[in-house]
Amino acid sequence: MTRGAAVAIVLMILLVALNVPVEAHVPEFPEGGESLEKAVRIEDPTKSWVVYSDLHGGGSPHYYLLTMKQGERLFVSLTVPQHYIERGFQPSMALIGPSIEDNGTLPSYVQVPEGSGAMVLTGPLPDRPEYEPFSPSAFYELGEIVLEAPQDGDYYIAVFDEGTGGNYALAVGSRESFTAKEWLLVPISSVSIYLWEGQDLLMVLAPSVLTFGVGLAAMLGTSRRRIQPVDVLWVLATGAGLLMLASAASFIYQMLWSLSQTGAEVTAAVTVIFAVLAIVLGLSALRVAHRERPMGKVPTSSRIILLAIGGFGLLLWAGWVIGPVIAIVTAVLPGGLLTRQLGRTRPARDAR
Structure with missing residues (x-):
């Protein structure tokens, strides 16, 4: 077992053993919901979803439709990123449905x-925002509703604000x-989430682009010292590895950016483990690319390693799907194609 594989196994065991209170949600970016008739239907409302949207404010509520059976657990949580809280955006929500007791006063423009x-x-x-470890972010939870559906039927969630409006998420x-x-x-959705938070696209992409560029320059530099020329395997394995390192850089940057708002959080350990595992997978792919091989041959061990890198990469969100797919495809391509040379053979330098 290689050192990198051992590190990856230990970290994955640690990830399971941490037992920190974290929840993963399926992200959605729906359109519509401006009236009861056009309410966004939440399919399978007991499943954990998070809807990202923007509210225009000034009497323009959003509506969501949840079809529940009696006794099913109804859970809804409203959150807002810090950027919009600082702009004065603090929306409210209401649960509307059969056998729901009136509690509070709804604005006249909210339909019932x-x-x-x-x-x-x-x-x-x-007092302060919360930290989300899976797609590192910081947000304020403005409240949640938890109850058992009193009867079968359609329940609506209305999100509304009389002020300027802004971005919100509904779990x-x-x-x-x-x-x-x-x-x-x-x-793939994480980039949209970071933009929803109010981040600038350039800052979202910069850590990944910089990491990929620096890594590519370093790999090209080391390739000049190899006896073997650059071939298709080198290009594909290098691309897969650098994509995984770039995704780790993005993860780390977003974690640090979010923790600067929330303060230290134990759940950040989850983010760290995901990032370190992506780094281990990326470096392992680069090692496969750089290692010397018999001319015209691809060792079976290299194929197995690339398959493992691709499989774990998909599981751990490393390389934005593209990196793991490249690794898996590389592992199964014919040897004749993978060893096709793309550069000249350079003689090894004499040791001095």
Whole structure:
């Protein structure tokens, strides 16, 4: 077993053993919801989702539809990123539905179906934001509603604000469940989440682009000292490895940026482990690319390592899906293609 593989196994065991209170949600970016008739339907509302949206404010609420059965756990949480809290955006929400007792006063512009009650939640602003470890971010939780559905039927969540409006997130459901597609697309969605927080696109991309560029320059420099020329395997394995290192850099930057707002959080250990595992996978791919091989051959061990890197990369969100896919494809391509030379052979330098 290589040192990198041992480190990866230890960290994954630690990730499971930490037992810190974290929850992963399936991200969604829906459109619509400006009226009860156009309410955004939340499929499988007991499953853990998080909806990212923006509210125009000034009497333009958003509506979400949850079809529940009696006794099912109804969980809803409203959060706002710090950037919009600082701008004075502090929306409220209401649970509207059958057998819901009226609690609080709704603005006149919020629609209520006939025969329904409304539970209004306008909570105080917390002292500081909370930390989200899976897609590192900082947000304020303005309140949550947790109850058992009193009867079968349609329940609505209304999010509203009479002020300037801003971005908010609505977490729905508490049963953590991902399809393969949902899990794989989480890292792709992370860029949209960072922009939703109010970050600048340049700052979101800069850590990854810088890491990829510096890493590529270093790999090109070391390739000049190799006896073997650059070939297709070198290019693909290097690309996969650098993408994983770039995603780790993004993870670390977002963690530090978020912790600067929330203060130290024990759940940041989850982010650190994900980032370190991505680094281990990336460096392992670069090692496969750089190692000397028999001319015209691809060792079986290299293929196995690349398959493992790709599989774990998909599981751990390393390399934004692209890196792991490149590693897996490289592992199964014909040897004749992988060993096709893309540069001249350079004689080894004499040791002095």
